Amino acid sequence: MSHSLTTCTFCGVGCGIYLETTGNEITGTYPSMSHPANQGRICVRGWHVHEVASSPDRLLSPLIRKNGDLVPVGWDEAYDTIASRLTKIRDNHGPDSIGFINSARCANEDGYILQKFARTVIGTNNVDQGTSLYRTNSVEVLREMIGVPAATNSISTLHDSKVIILNEIDVGQQLPTIGGIILRSKLGGTKLIVVGARRHRIAEHADIFLHIRPGTEAFLYAAMAKVIVDRGIMDLAFIRSHCEGYEDFLHNIRSFDLLLAARRCDVSPSLIEEAAVQFAGLKPGTLLYSTGAEARGKEHLHAMVNLVLLTGNLGKHGSGIMPLAEHNNLQGGCDMGVLPRYLPGYADVNDPSVRKGFSRRWNVNVPETKGLETANMLCETGGLRALWLDRHNPVVSATYCDAGAALDRMEFVVLQNLFLTRTAEYADVVLPTAAYGEEAVTFTSTERRIQAAVKTVEPPSGLKSAWEQVEEVAKRMGAKWGFRSSEDVMAEVASVVPAYSGVTIDNLTREYGRQWPCTKERPLGTPDLFADGEKVHPFRFEPMSPAFPEEPDRVEFPFLLWFGHSLYYWHQNALVQHSETLKREYGILLLDYPEGFVEMNPDDARSLNVRDGEKVRLVVLEGQSAATVRVTAEVRRGVVYVPYFLEDVAHRLRGNAGPVEGRTVHVRIEKAV
Numbered sequence: 001m002s003h004s005l006t007t008c009t010f011c012g013v014g015c016g017i018y019l020e021t022t023g024n025e026i027t028g029t030y031p032s033m034s035h036p037a038n039q040g041r042i043c044v045r046g047w048h049v050h051e052v053a054s055s056p057d058r059l060l061s062p063l064i065r066k067n068g069d070l071v072p073v074g075w076d077e078a079y080d081t082i083a084s085r086l087t088k089i090r091d092n093h094g095p096d097s098i099g100f101i102n103s104a105r106c107a108n109e110d111g112y113i114l115q116k117f118a119r120t121v122i123g124t125n126n127v128d129q130g131t132s133l134y135r136t137n138s139v140e141v142l143r144e145m146i147g148v149p150a151a152t153n154s155i156s157t158l159h160d161s162k163v164i165i166l167n168e169i170d171v172g173q174q175l176p177t178i179g180g181i182i183l184r185s186k187l188g189g190t191k192l193i194v195v196g197a198r199r200h201r202i203a204e205h206a207d208i209f210l211h212i213r214p215g216t217e218a219f220l221y222a223a224m225a226k227v228i229v230d231r232g233i234m235d236l237a238f239i240r241s242h243c244e245g246y247e248d249f250l251h252n253i254r255s256f257d258l259l260l261a262a263r264r265c266d267v268s269p270s271l272i273e274e275a276a277v278q279f280a281g282l283k284p285g286t287l288l289y290s291t292g293a294e295a296r297g298k299e300h301l302h303a304m305v306n307l308v309l310l311t312g313n314l315g316k317h318g319s320g321i322m323p324l325a326e327h328n329n330l331q332g333g334c335d336m337g338v339l340p341r342y343l344p345g346y347a348d349v350n351d352p353s354v355r356k357g358f359s360r361r362w363n364v365n366v367p368e369t370k371g372l373e374t375a376n377m378l379c380e381t382g383g384l385r386a387l388w389l390d391r392h393n394p395v396v397s398a399t400y401c402d403a404g405a406a407l408d409r410m411e412f413v414v415l416q417n418l419f420l421t422r423t424a425e426y427a428d429v430v431l432p433t434a435a436y437g438e439e440a441v442t443f444t445s446t447e448r449r450i451q452a453a454v455k456t457v458e459p460p461s462g463l464k465s466a467w468e469q470v471e472e473v474a475k476r477m478g479a480k481w482g483f484r485s486s487e488d489v490m491a492e493v494a495s496v497v498p499a500y501s502g503v504t505i506d507n508l509t510r511e512y513g514r515q516w517p518c519t520k521e522r523p524l525g526t527p528d529l530f531a532d533g534e535k536v537h538p539f540r541f542e543p544m545s546p547a548f549p550e551e552p553d554r555v556e557f558p559f560l561l562w563f564g565h566s567l568y569y570w571h572q573n574a575l576v577q578h579s580e581t582l583k584r585e586y587g588i589l590l591l592d593y594p595e596g597f598v599e600m601n602p603d604d605a606r607s608l609n610v611r612d613g614e615k616v617r618l619v620v621l622e623g624q625s626a627a628t629v630r631v632t633a634e635v636r637r638g639v640v641y642v643p644y645f646l647e648d649v650a651h652r653l654r655g656n657a658g659p660v661e662g663r664t665v666h667v668r669i670e671k672a673v
Contacts, residue, residue, distance in 0.1 A: 005032060007443060007451040007513070009105070009436050010045040012325030013037055013155065013177045014445025016512055017046055019437055024457045026050040026437045035512050036156045037447065043176035052435060057419055059432030060460050070430060075462055079469075082429055083476035085412045086122065089386045095123035096369055099377040102338055102390035104131045104327030106466060107441035107453070109489040111329070111336035112344060113467035113474075114390055116481075120364045121474050125340050125349055125371025126384070129333045130392035138323050139334055139346075141301040145540050146314065146321070149346060150331060152529040153286060153320030154447045154515065158182060160318035162282040163191040165275075167217065167304065169290030170200035174326050175446075178288075191282055193275045195220060197562065198641070199634045208275045214562040214639060216265040220272065221303035222544045223261035225253050225310055227276035234280065235312025242539050243309055249541035256544070266636075280311045284319030290326065302542040309539050315530035325446040332444030335497065335516070340371025345497035361496055374398070378406045386412040390466050391433070395422040416466050433466045434459040440486045441465060442508060444516070448526075450503055451513035452486075557666035559604070561618060561640045589630075597630035599641040600669075605631045608671055615672035618642075620665060626672055640669060 001022050008015040008029075016035025020028035029050050033040040062078035063070040089097055100118045102111055111129075118127040139149040146152070158164065158181050171179035179202055186192045186205060194206035197214040212220055228234050229250065239246050262269035279285050287308055289301075305321060313319040325331050337344035343366070347354045355366040377384055378394055379401040387410055394403035407413055407426035415427040424430055438459035444450045464472075471483055483489050487505040494500050499516040502523045507514060514525035589597070592613065600610070610616055612631040617624050618640065627642070635641050 001027075002456075004454050004456045006437075006454045006456070007445075008042065008046045008049055009328045009443060009453060010043075010049055011175055011328055012330060012446035013175055014328070014443065014447070014449050014451055014513075015042050015046055015177055016451075017042055017049070019050060019454075019456045021437075021456045026457055032512075036154070037445065037449065037512075038177045039156075041177055041180055049436060052418070055419070058435070058460075059417070059419060059430065061462065062432065063424075063427075063430040065428045070424070070427070075472075078429055078431060079472045079476055082414055082473050085428070086386060086473070087477055089411060090122055093385050095367065096126060096372075097383075097385040098122050098124055098387070099126040099128075099372060099384045100124075100388045100390075101128055101130050101374050101377060101392045101394070102333065103392045104129050104325070104330040104333050106329060106333060106338075106390050107439075107443055108329065108332045108336050108450070108493065109441050109465065109467040109486050110390060110470075111333045111338040112489060112493055113470045113483070114388070115337045115344070116362065117470050117474050117479075118388075119343075119366055120362050121477050121479050123367050125367050125369060126377060127338055127371060128340050128374045128377070129330070129338050130374055130394060130397060131327060131330060138301060139339070139342075141298055141305060141542075142321075142323070143346060145302070145305045145309075145542060147537050147539070148529055149334065150448050150516075150529075151320065151322040151446055152314060153318070153322060154449075154527045155181065155322075157318045157320075157528065158190075158286060159185050159188065161185065161190055161284055161286045162318070163193065163278050163285040165193045165195060165279060165285070165287040166202060166206075167287065167289035168196040169288070169324055169326075170198065170202065171288075171324070172201040174290070175324060178324065191278050193278065197636055197639060199636075208271060208278070210265070210267050210271060210275060211636060212265040212267055213636065214560055218297075218299040218303045218544070219261040219264045220267065221300075221307050222253065222256055223258050223265075223269075223272050224276035224279065225303070225307055225544070226256040226258050226261075227273050228280045228307075228310055229253055231277070231280075233277065234310045238312030238314075239309065242314070243541060244538040245541035245543070248543045249306060252543045252545065279307065279313075283311075283313070284316045285311060285313045286318065286320050286322060287313070288322045288324055290324050299544070303544060306541055306544065309541055314539065315528075317528055317531065320528070322446070328445070329443045331446060331448060332442070332450070335444055335500070336493065340373055343496075344493065345499060358496065375401065378403045384410060386410060386414075388414045388416075389423060389427075390416045390470075391418075393417075393421045393423045395426070416469060431466075431469050432463060433469065434463045438463070439465040440505075441467075442486065442490060442505075448515045449513050450500070450508055450516060450518065450525075452505060452508040454509070557620065557668045559638055559640050559667050559669050561620075561642060561665050561667040563642050593628055593630060595628055596643065598627045598643075599630045599632050599635045601635050601637045601639065602631050602633055603637050604640075604669075605629065608669060610669075610671050617670040617672050619668040619670060640667065 003018045003020050005018055008017045015038035016032030017029050019026050029047055031040050031042040061072045064073045100114055102114055115127045118124055142149040192206045193208045194203040195210045203209045258269055262272055287304055308321045341349055343349050343358055358366045378398050413427045414429050415424055416431045416433050418435055437456045440455040442450055442452050494503050502518040502520045515527055518525040610629055614629055615626050616629050617626050
């Protein structure tokens with residue numbers, strides 16, 4: 001029996017764990033007591049992460065569709081088929097007829113090699129992550145306003161925050177390790193302010209719970225800024241020495257109507273004032289937000305970053321802004337350039353000098369054509385003819401469109417995955433990949449921590465990492481890369497991504513990885529950004545419009561229907577569904593609601609004479625859909641929450657205008673007869 005220190009790959013926290021192996025089998029896990037992110041604690045997923053690799057449902061050989069059915073074939077046939085089909089489509093229809101989407105669960109090596117293949121072998125910038133609907137706004141806003149599209153501080157510094165704002169995420173469910181840190185910080189005296197439309201477990205422990213209407217965060221944070229400005233408790237010294245755009249921001253925020261914002265959010269103005277005073281007065285403070293806020297547009301993010309700048313909560317230990325990545329390598333995928341606009345290291349592909357530098361490094365011209373994001377690849381008709389999917393399952397997750405119909409229109413679809421997903425029904429070639437513990441790769445967590453996931457057992461015969469499979473196809477299409485290991489890939493990453501320039505596989509296996517920027521001048525990494533006053537550009541305020549859009553008439557459609565994606569992700573999660581323990585732990589609700597559910601407040605249910613477990617009709621102008629009701633006080637009155645995995649509900653209600661995940665739409669609820 002042996003034990004190997006590695007990183008958990010279930011979520012973005014990046015907990016340190018030990019894998020226990022006996023022979024060539026992973027038999028157990030237990031937490032690292034000294035890892036700075038989890039400090040001896042892991043959640044139920046971490047305890048059972050090893051079960052996925054031993055699932056009897058794993059694919060062990062490649063599949064090719066022949067006469068309508070997926071049949072097992074040899075590896076050479078699979079690679080040759082992909083290479084020949086992609087070459088033909090590229091040559092006949094152009095490079096931009098092919099797209100590439102990977103999952104935020106893919107390793108850094110997978111992301112880097114996939115985007116390099118797309119840009120240098122195929123010749124397209126059509127490369128993105130499946131989470132782009134939730135992530136793109138965050139990358140853009142943080143890059144523009146503070147210069148770095150990532151968390152500014154470390155998870156461990158939450159213990160030293162005097163006040164924490166937690167925005168729209170149930171960390172107790174999604175990121176339990178961080179949830180535990182927040183609760184222990186509160187017990188130590190930290191003030192906890194929770195903002196959100198759900199009354200989850202962490203909200204119950206908050207000092208102030210701002211139980212807002214869905215989608216009104218921008219109004220709330222602008223109202224808090226209004227209070228801070230009116231009371232004169234902003235950090236003027238920080239603003240004058242570090243920021244630009246303050247005067248324009250100030251001009252607009254002074255015209256902001258606090259009482260109108262409170263009515264729009266349906267929150268007491270006195271609570272808003274109290275929260276604003278605490279966040280401005282208790283230093284240092286941290287604001288944490290989830291992809292739930294990112295999906296609702298840039299204004300929400302602008303308002304949050306403005307609040308952090310207004311209070312001077314950047315560059316100090318225990319302060320900052322943290323986008324919480326719920327997938328394990330959302331941050332790393334962005335760093336590696338799995339973005340249509342950005343090359344590795346967030347180098348803008350629209351900049352000719354940037355393209356020239358990468359073209360010289362890669363010895364091939366980088367395309368300048370604007371790349372498509374995931375939603376465009378899956379929603380546009382007559383555009384793409386081929387699509388490569390690395391562990392992304394859009395048939396389930398892309399509720400903003402009919403992904404199955406889009407894939408059915410494609411001439412050729414490649415899918416890499418551990419298991420047969422619903423997306424595999426539309427694939428022409430399926431490549432099974434090595435599992436966790438069977439490959440040596442790296443991941444970058446939500447706190448910018450680059451860590452190595454070690455290889456503890458040999459994969460079943462023939463299985464390789466996803467990046468190695470891409471290279472096999474690239475080789476058949478004329479590429480001569482010569483990557484033999486993760487170390488080779490990360491060495492090239494270090495040569496093109498300045499923030500990774502000091503990274504080596506050797507130093508990632510010591511001292512729990514490195515937080516970027518990790519450079520030759522700063523080889524130990526950077527736990528807190530801007531702590532030494534270093535920044536490339538001034539931080540920038542973004543003006544907020546003092547005008548409020550008119551609320552639609554809610555007489556005919558009195559309920560707000562909210563499509564969420566921060567909860568219940570486990571229902572369609574391929575990994576959880578292939579661990580017997582985790583399927584049992586996370587599948588309890590599905591025993592009562594096997595077809596899924598929409599959630600309604602008990603008062604609303606009584607007014608409609610609807611009982612838990614009964615069917616209702618959700619009616620909008622564009623259509624209607626039936627669903628089972630789960631009655632719960634976690635949801636506000638007047639709100640119906642639809643977990644994102646009910647893609648059929650989303651499709652039936654989408655119509656031409658279409659409710660999009662993370663946004664709200666007005667509906668009428670009728671009891672089904």
